[in-house]
Amino acid sequence: MTSLSALSRLASVAALLIATQAAAETPLERGRYLMNSVVACGNCHTPRGPGGMPIAGRELAGGTEIVEDGLFVARASNLTPDPETGIGRWTDAEIARAIREGVRPDGRVLGPPMPFPFYRDIADEDVAAIIAYLRQLPPVRNAVARSEYKFPLPPAWGPPLAVPVRAPARSDTLRHGAYLAGPLGHCLECHTPMNKDGSRDMSAAGAGGQPFAGPWGVSVARNLTPHESGLGRWTDAEIVRAIRTGTSRDGSALKPPMAFDYYARIDEADMSAIVAFLRTLPPKPLGGK
Numbered sequence: 001m002t003s004l005s006a007l008s009r010l011a012s013v014a015a016l017l018i019a020t021q022a023a024a025e026t027p028l029e030r031g032r033y034l035m036n037s038v039v040a041c042g043n044c045h046t047p048r049g050p051g052g053m054p055i056a057g058r059e060l061a062g063g064t065e066i067v068e069d070g071l072f073v074a075r076a077s078n079l080t081p082d083p084e085t086g087i088g089r090w091t092d093a094e095i096a097r098a099i100r101e102g103v104r105p106d107g108r109v110l111g112p113p114m115p116f117p118f119y120r121d122i123a124d125e126d127v128a129a130i131i132a133y134l135r136q137l138p139p140v141r142n143a144v145a146r147s148e149y150k151f152p153l154p155p156a157w158g159p160p161l162a163v164p165v166r167a168p169a170r171s172d173t174l175r176h177g178a179y180l181a182g183p184l185g186h187c188l189e190c191h192t193p194m195n196k197d198g199s200r201d202m203s204a205a206g207a208g209g210q211p212f213a214g215p216w217g218v219s220v221a222r223n224l225t226p227h228e229s230g231l232g233r234w235t236d237a238e239i240v241r242a243i244r245t246g247t248s249r250d251g252s253a254l255k256p257p258m259a260f261d262y263y264a265r266i267d268e269a270d271m272s273a274i275v276a277f278l279r280t281l282p283p284k285p286l287g288g289k
């Protein structure tokens, strides 16, 4: 006979197991999840074939050109452990510094479009998880030419980072959602209009309007704020479908460069936190004005 109290005992055992599992997640497991879902470094660093699919055997091997007319031809670096053409000889601290501060071991400042102002706030444990994932990649020999910037890069992306950088508690849904949509997923980078100096106008966070040109033509970042020109009338399920499958509310297919194929693997808890956070953005018209 199954009594209610036996059921609730079972439920609490299950809850305990889940809690222990989360705590027992290794840095590599965490890195595997992040890199194949919300963080999606591969969206720039893994070359894609003509059909848009990542090329097999070349995960994070770099070489993709990202062109911003008149401003730069950026070439995504080889992040595999190849000692000559990748980052195999870099220490963990050097890799962490490149990701969060945009400085290479030789002191050279890295350029856009890698979103350094957002990556700066990736927590220590998540940077460590990302590095654990990079370390186990098969090394790929692929020498990538230097990026060309037609404007001077800033001397630095900020003062040297004061560690430790901590992530908000996952139980704090809104702050966790902000961490996912900001530092980890840089959703707010693409979806926030730019100031004249190239920084983001965070008073219009999520309002969209920025154009992205590529082999797909031009796509314009949509308005993610609760405004009527944004996600105001959307259900949660419609928002989740757009993020995971690249299908807009009216059923039309969304274009790159958003990493839909990675975002399909964002887990339920993280996805709910992202949606809850987007609902709290100040409503603004498309482009913020």
Ligand code: HEC
Residues within 6 Å of the ligand: 039, 040, 041, 042, 043, 044, 045, 066, 074, 075, 076, 077, 078, 079, 086, 087, 095, 098, 099, 104, 109, 110, 111, 112, 113, 114, 115, 130, 146, 147
């Ligand atoms: C929007 C595209 C984009 C995303 C997303 C991106 N990167 Fe990059 N990354 C670049 C480009 C372009 C460069 C080269 C910049 C340059 O040449 O100055 C680069 C350079 C680097 C370098 C320097 C390597 C070297 O040899 O100099 C590292 C390390 C790196 N990225 C790691 C990452 C990691 C880890 C992530 C995910 C957390 C990531 N990147 C996400 C575009 C991107």
Ligand code: HEC
Residues within 6 Å of the ligand: 038, 181, 185, 186, 187, 188, 190, 191, 212, 219, 220, 221, 222, 223, 224, 239, 242, 243, 247, 248, 249, 253, 254, 255, 256, 257, 258, 259, 263, 274
């Ligand atoms: C590299 C830039 C980029 C990143 C990163 C990005 N997006 Fe997007 N997103 C776009 C663009 C561009 C579009 C519009 C595509 C089109 O019009 O075909 C879009 C469309 C959307 C839409 C569809 C809205 C509509 O009206 O159809 C949603 C929802 C969305 N993004 C949410 C997110 C979330 C959440 C994240 C982070 C997990 C994110 N985006 C990360 C560029 C980006």
